[in-house]
Amino acid sequence: VVVAIDFGTTFSGYAFSFVRDPENILMMRKWEGGDPGVINQKTPTIILLEPHGKFHSFGFTARDAYNDLDPKDAASWLYFDKFKMVLHHQSELTKDTMIAASNGMMFPALNIFAYALKFLKDHALQELSDQSGFEIVNEDIRWVITVPAIWKAPAKQFMRQAAYSASLVSSDSPDKLLIALEPEAASIYCRKLKMHQLIPEYPIQRPLQSPKHARPEQIDTSDACNIDAGKYNMQHIDHNFCERTRYMVVDCGGGTVDITVHELNLDGKLVELHKATGGPYGAVGVDIEFEKLLCCIFGKEFIINYKQRYPVGWVNLMANFESRKRSANPTKPSSSNISLPFSFIDYHKKHRGRQVESMVKKHGDKDVRWSAQGMLRLSPEAMKLLFIPTIDKIKQAIGDVINHPNARRLKYMFLVGGFAESPIVQHEIRKEFDSNKKHIVKVLIPQAVSLAILKGAVMYGLDPTVVNVRRSRLTYGIGVLNRFDTEKHPQSKLVTRDDKEWCTDVFEKFVVTDEPVALGDVVLKSYTPAVSGQNKSIINIYCSEDENVQFITDIGVMKCGTLTLDLSENDIDVLPYRREIQILMCFGDTEIKVSAQDISTGQVVRSTIDFLNK
Structure with missing residues (x-):
C-alpha cells in the first residue's frame, strides 16, 4: 500500500492506493467535525495540547475543542495553527527549534510535527483496515510526505526526523519513506488529466431539455494537454500532441507558492527544465492583510492586546474570515459579512x-x-484588495519564470493547490496570462484543484522514477585547500603547510545552481583523512545561490550541514599510510543522499549528512 500525506500550512489530508490496483486512488473523506453537510477531504492543520504538553486532538476536533473551552482554561492550553511556515522562515533550523502556541508559550517544533504525523498515520491505518477488511500494519506501507519544493535541505530533513519520531518508519529503513515535492506531485497528476477534469474558463451553456428527449452528455476524454491554446472552449482539440510538451505547474498553497517547469519526455517521464522557485505568497498573506485592516480600524495596540487576552476569540474571528475568504468571487456583487466575536466587541x-x-x-x-x-461588512472591492498584494507577488514570480531562457516554448500552466480554489486567484491569474488581450500561456485548472498534490504524491509513491531529471536549487560544495595560484587567488587566502603554499577556504563544488541532475547521477569525490588512523572524519557542507561562488567566506555562503564518515570499524593496522575514502553524493532525488567507500579495503563506510546540527 502507498499512503501519501499532504501536510499543508492550513489543511492536511491523506490518500492511498493498493499496489494491486494503482489506478484507483482513494481519498480520506470522513473527518470528524467540520461544517455540517460538507464532505471534508482535508482537515485543518491544527493541534491542541493539554496544559502540560500532552496531545489532545488534531484538525476540526482540535478547533472545536478549543472553542468549547472556558476562556480562563483556554489560556493555559496550547493551540497551534499554521505552524508549518516555521520551517520556511527559520534560517537556523535545528532539532531544538521552538514554536509559539496561540497563548505565546513555546514548545519544541519537532514534537508538534511528530504529533501531527502520528495522528495522520493512526487515522490512515484504521481507515485502510476498515476498507480492506483485514488489518493493515505499518510494515505494509510505503509512506510519502509532501513538502514545498522551495524548502531547503534542513527543512526536508526536519520532516523526515519528525516522521521517525512519529514511528511512520524506522531510521534503519529510510527508503520506506519518500519525500515528494508538492509542485512535482501536482505535475505527475496533471500530465494525465482529461478535458472533462478541468474547470472551464466560462460556464458551459446548456439548453433546457425535457428528460424524455434529453441526450446523454458526451464526456470529453481527450488529454488536457492536447488542447489548442487559442481555442479553449471544451470543443476544439489539437490532436497533433507532441510528447515533448512543456508546461508549468503553479502550486498555490496556504503558506507558500511553488513553481516548477516540466517537459513530458518520450518515455512518459518528466524532466525539470527550471529549478523550483516561489516564496511565502500563500493564502496566509490574505489573512495578514485582513489583520492589517483591523489594525487600521481599531488600532494596532488593541489588536495585539486582544490576541493575547482572548486567543479563542481571535481564532473564532479568523475562522469567520476564512469562510468568507474562500467564498469571495469577483463575478458576484454580494458583500462579505464577517462576524466579530462578542469578546472582541465587549x-x-x-x-x-x-x-x-x-x-x-x-x-x-x-x-x-x-x-x-x-457584522463587519466588506464590499467585493474591499475583499479583493486583501488578495491583491499576495496575488501580485505570485504574478511576479510566474513572470520571472516565463521570462527565463529555460522556460521557452511553454504551452500550458496548471494552477493547483488550496489557494488556487479561490475564484479571485483563478480570475486574476487568467486575466494576467491567458486573456483575450494578453495570451501568454494557456491556464488550466483541475476540477479537484486542492487534491492534485495528494493524488500525484500517491502516483509518485507507486513510481518514484517518474521524474528523472531535476534542477539543483542551490550550489553545494565543501571547503578545501588548493595549491596557491598568484594569478587567481587573493593574498589573504595564502597559508603555508609543510613548506608548501596553499589557498584556504576554496569552495569545491559538487553541483551548481540550476544544473540538471538525472535520477541516479552521483558526484564522486575522494578524500584522505588529515591524520593517519583517525576514527571519524567530519566534513562541512556549504551552499550558495551563486553558481560562481569561489570561497566559503563569500557573501551568501551558508554552512548547511555536516558529512560524518565513521572510520572506526576497519583494522587500522593493515591500511596504507595514505588512506582514500571515496564519497558518492546523489543530488538527483528529492533529498541529498550520500554513501562512502574505503578504497583500500573495499568496505562501505557509514556516512550521514546532517542538515539540522550545523
Missing part, C-alpha cells in the same frame, strides 16, 4: 471606551462598513 468597549460601530465609521472607507446585523 473588550473594545471596555478598553477603548467606544463602540465598534463608531470606529468603523471613523475609518471612513465606503467599502468597509458596519452592517445592520452587527
Whole structure:
C-alpha cells in the first residue's frame, strides 16, 4: 500500500492506493467535525495540547475543542495553527527549534510535527483496515510526505526526523519513506488529466431539455494537454500532441507558492527544465492583510492586546474570515459579512471606551462598513484588495519564470493547490496570462484543484522514477585547500603547510545552481583523512545561490550541514599510510543522499549528512 500525506500550512489530508490496483486512488473523506453537510477531504492543520504538553486532538476536533473551552482554561492550553511556515522562515533550523502556541508559550517544533504525523498515520491505518477488511500494519506501507519544493535541505530533513519520531518508519529503513515535492506531485497528476477534469474558463451553456428527449452528455476524454491554446472552449482539440510538451505547474498553497517547469519526455517521464522557485505568497498573506485592516480600524495596540487576552476569540474571528475568504468571487456583487466575536466587541468597549460601530465609521472607507446585523461588512472591492498584494507577488514570480531562457516554448500552466480554489486567484491569474488581450500561456485548472498534490504524491509513491531529471536549487560544495595560484587567488587566502603554499577556504563544488541532475547521477569525490588512523572524519557542507561562488567566506555562503564518515570499524593496522575514502553524493532525488567507500579495503563506510546540527 502507498499512503501519501499532504501536510499543508492550513489543511492536511491523506490518500492511498493498493499496489494491486494503482489506478484507483482513494481519498480520506470522513473527518470528524467540520461544517455540517460538507464532505471534508482535508482537515485543518491544527493541534491542541493539554496544559502540560500532552496531545489532545488534531484538525476540526482540535478547533472545536478549543472553542468549547472556558476562556480562563483556554489560556493555559496550547493551540497551534499554521505552524508549518516555521520551517520556511527559520534560517537556523535545528532539532531544538521552538514554536509559539496561540497563548505565546513555546514548545519544541519537532514534537508538534511528530504529533501531527502520528495522528495522520493512526487515522490512515484504521481507515485502510476498515476498507480492506483485514488489518493493515505499518510494515505494509510505503509512506510519502509532501513538502514545498522551495524548502531547503534542513527543512526536508526536519520532516523526515519528525516522521521517525512519529514511528511512520524506522531510521534503519529510510527508503520506506519518500519525500515528494508538492509542485512535482501536482505535475505527475496533471500530465494525465482529461478535458472533462478541468474547470472551464466560462460556464458551459446548456439548453433546457425535457428528460424524455434529453441526450446523454458526451464526456470529453481527450488529454488536457492536447488542447489548442487559442481555442479553449471544451470543443476544439489539437490532436497533433507532441510528447515533448512543456508546461508549468503553479502550486498555490496556504503558506507558500511553488513553481516548477516540466517537459513530458518520450518515455512518459518528466524532466525539470527550471529549478523550483516561489516564496511565502500563500493564502496566509490574505489573512495578514485582513489583520492589517483591523489594525487600521481599531488600532494596532488593541489588536495585539486582544490576541493575547482572548486567543479563542481571535481564532473564532479568523475562522469567520476564512469562510468568507474562500467564498469571495469577483463575478458576484454580494458583500462579505464577517462576524466579530462578542469578546472582541465587549473588550473594545471596555478598553477603548467606544463602540465598534463608531470606529468603523471613523475609518471612513465606503467599502468597509458596519452592517445592520452587527457584522463587519466588506464590499467585493474591499475583499479583493486583501488578495491583491499576495496575488501580485505570485504574478511576479510566474513572470520571472516565463521570462527565463529555460522556460521557452511553454504551452500550458496548471494552477493547483488550496489557494488556487479561490475564484479571485483563478480570475486574476487568467486575466494576467491567458486573456483575450494578453495570451501568454494557456491556464488550466483541475476540477479537484486542492487534491492534485495528494493524488500525484500517491502516483509518485507507486513510481518514484517518474521524474528523472531535476534542477539543483542551490550550489553545494565543501571547503578545501588548493595549491596557491598568484594569478587567481587573493593574498589573504595564502597559508603555508609543510613548506608548501596553499589557498584556504576554496569552495569545491559538487553541483551548481540550476544544473540538471538525472535520477541516479552521483558526484564522486575522494578524500584522505588529515591524520593517519583517525576514527571519524567530519566534513562541512556549504551552499550558495551563486553558481560562481569561489570561497566559503563569500557573501551568501551558508554552512548547511555536516558529512560524518565513521572510520572506526576497519583494522587500522593493515591500511596504507595514505588512506582514500571515496564519497558518492546523489543530488538527483528529492533529498541529498550520500554513501562512502574505503578504497583500500573495499568496505562501505557509514556516512550521514546532517542538515539540522550545523
